[in-house]
Amino acid sequence: MVQRWALILGLGTIMFLPCCWGDEGPFFITYTHQMEEPGNLELATKDVTGKPGNGNRFLGSTTELEYGLKGWWTTEFYLDGQATFRESSLFTGYRWENRFRLLPHEHWINPVLYVEFENINGADKGLLEVVGHDGKNDLIQPNADARTERKREIETKLILSSYFKGWTIAENFIAEKNVRHAPYEFGYTAGVSRPLALAARPDRCNLCPENFQVGAEMYGGLGTHQDFGLGETSHYLAPTIAWTLANGTSFKVSPSFGITGTSAGFLLRFGVSYEIGQFGRAARSLFRK
Amino acid sequence: MKLLSLSVAFVMAAWCQNWNLLHQVPPKAAAKSNPMEGDARACRAGAKLFARECSACHGRNAEGSEKAPALRNADVHQASAGTLFWILKNGSLRHGMPSFAHLPEPQRWEIVTFLHSLGQKE
Numbered sequence: 378m379v380q381r382w383a384l385i386l387g388l389g390t391i392m393f394l395p396c397c398w399g400d401e402g403p404f405f406i407t408y409t410h411q412m413e414e415p416g417n418l419e420l421a422t423k424d425v426t427g428k429p430g431n432g433n434r435f436l437g438s439t440t441e442l443e444y445g446l447k448g449w450w451t452t453e454f455y456l457d458g459q460a461t462f463r464e465s466s467l468f469t470g471y472r473w474e475n476r477f478r479l480l481p482h483e484h485w486i487n488p489v490l491y492v493e494f495e496n497i498n499g500a501d502k503g504l505l506e507v508v509g510h511d512g513k514n515d516l517i518q519p520n521a522d523a524r525t526e527r528k529r530e531i532e533t534k535l536i537l538s539s540y541f542k543g544w545t546i547a548e549n550f551i552a553e554k555n556v557r558h559a560p561y562e563f564g565y566t567a568g569v570s571r572p573l574a575l576a577a578r579p580d581r582c583n584l585c586p587e588n589f590q591v592g593a594e595m596y597g598g599l600g601t602h603q604d605f606g607l608g609e610t611s612h613y614l615a616p617t618i619a620w621t622l623a624n625g626t627s628f629k630v631s632p633s634f635g636i637t638g639t640s641a642g643f644l645l646r647f648g649v650s651y652e653i654g655q656f657g658r659a660a661r662s663l664f665r666k
Numbered sequence: 667m668k669l670l671s672l673s674v675a676f677v678m679a680a681w682c683q684n685w686n687l688l689h690q691v692p693p694k695a696a697a698k699s700n701p702m703e704g705d706a707r708a709c710r711a712g713a714k715l716f717a718r719e720c721s722a723c724h725g726r727n728a729e730g731s732e733k734a735p736a737l738r739n740a741d742v743h744q745a746s747a748g749t750l751f752w753i754l755k756n757g758s759l760r761h762g763m764p765s766f767a768h769l770p771e772p773q774r775w776e777i778v779t780f781l782h783s784l785g786q787k788e
Contacts, residue, residue, distance in 0.1 A: 402768075411765075411767075411768045412759075412765075414722075414764045415762050415764065416723075416733070417722070445764075447759070447760075447762070448757060448759030448760065448762055448763065448764050448765075449759040478759060481756075481758075483755050483767045540767050540768065542771075543771070575770035575771070575773070576711065576770070576772035576773060576776065577711040577714060577715055577773050577776055578711060579710030579711040579714060581714060587773070625718070655722045655723065655733070658732075658733065
């Protein structure tokens with residue numbers, strides 16, 4: 378009974394907290410140097426669906442909780458799951474990431490260090506990054522087999538990004554290592570985006586051009602430290618669009634096209650996000666007298 | 667004892683000086699002029715952006731909160747447009763003020779136009 382009331386109170390508090398604009402842009406894979414505002418909590422889902430080769434259609438889903446601890450430090454927790462047609466639905470694990478902005482002021486290029494711990498199984502189909510020789514064969518493996526493989530990995534990224542005359546330009550370099558075995562795997566992602574209008578309109582509106590951002594991402598694997606290069610790696614080119622409503626809820630969608638034989642032919646990504654302003658302060662006030 | 671008190675006061679004053687973002691802006695950036703100065707439409711757009719981006723910390727009416735200072739004061743009103751623009755762009759990450767560089771330049775100038783109008787309404 379107490380737990381139920383705590384849940385109702387918690388959900389009620391969230392409902393009445395002010396929202397903010399996420400402004401995280403239209404990217405699914407590429408990170409920019411924009412950090413979460415201190416005390417803000419962003420709730421988001423990132424989903425991807427596809428039908429790799431002769432395999433079954435799948436839906437990989439990631440639920441994301443992003444919190445701004447400091448102006449220069451953002452932490453994020455993910456819960457991953459997937460459903461594969463004619464097979465099963467399962468929870469595949471969690472991820473915990475931290476991003477650290479390295480320079481206090483804006484420069485023409487801005488570096489951010491990203492460190493993530495993943496504890497997922499081989500059936501994970503969130504596809505939040507492509508590294509090493511990841512490809513469509515990983516997505517074809519039956520869930521019953523793939524789920525037995527445990528992946529405890531450390532992933533690091535060097536995020537470089539810039540804002541130039543309304544354009545956002547970002548490049549990420551990825552290195553990933555299973556904590557127990559396997560080689561170092563590498564990958565990359567790059568993205569460019571721009572809002573449809575640079576100046577804001579004075580009225581509150583859902584369909585103003587400044588509420589839409591369009592862009593494109595390209596991402597793929599770069600092999601391993603033993604076999605570095607583009608051979609047998611998968612690469613994707615993905616136009617993307619994001620639409621933010623006046624109340625701060627943001628929707629984005631991105632069709633991704635595989636451009637090598639190893640890639641899954643087509644993936645459709647879509648997501649929703651909502652940011653709660655000053656969540657930390659509101660949560661602390663619940664526990665004060 | 668007097669010497670100790672004076673030293674503490676000096677350190678406190680220096681510390682407060684560092685905390686005041688208005689004094690950290692490079693002169694070249696502070697000299698920038700606002701291309702939207704006095705534009706009523708830009709001011710209304712700035713008010714909308716302020717409500718969306720800034721009010722969670724600085725208060726709905728810029729009255730300030732426990733987390734961020736009030737912006738309805740002479741310091742902000744008298745600060746040059748370039749100074750406010752630089753602060754919006756860079757923030758002060760160590761003191762909790764985020765960077766708003768992700769907003770396109772015209773939107774940052776709209777916010778500056780609105781901030782300058784706050785003092786006029788007082």
